[in-house]
Amino acid sequence: MDTHFQKKERGKIRWHVVDADGVVLGRLAARTARILIGKDSADWTPFSDHRDGIIVVNAEKVRLTGKKLDQKVYRHYTGYPGGLKETSAKRMLETKPEELVREAVVGMLPKSRLGSRLATRLKVYAGPRHPHQAQNPVPARLAV
DSSP, rough: OOOOOOOOSSSSOOOEEOOOTOOBHHHHHHHHHHHHHHHHHHTTTTSSSSOOEEEEEEEGOOOOTTHHHOOOOOEEOOTTTTOOOEEHHHHHHHHHHHHHHHHHHHHOOOSSSSHHHHHTTTEEEEOOOOOOOOOOOEOOOOOO
């Protein structure tokens, strides 16, 4: 019996829409990353691109549990001396909710060239509207 490996390149990208309204951020990120990686596919192979894309809408309505809104801090370095910038999750949710969701999902993708390619197929929007109707996205099931 031979081991079956899926081809590296497959057909068109299948787009899925995820509504983040009232969903806990960590659960949303984990299940979204699982779809992007392709682990829901019957022919999943670790090194192959499964050609799935995710559109997340209502990112501004995502939930954080416990005291994360006040205690969780996002840091980035500008590259200049003394350029460490810190932002709380509460401020991030108010100003850039798309970036909050994107950071959570991209953190759960592989740290490789494949993960970088998968991250380009993640589209996050703060409100309920998105400009990807031409891609015929289907609603994604987030239940495990």
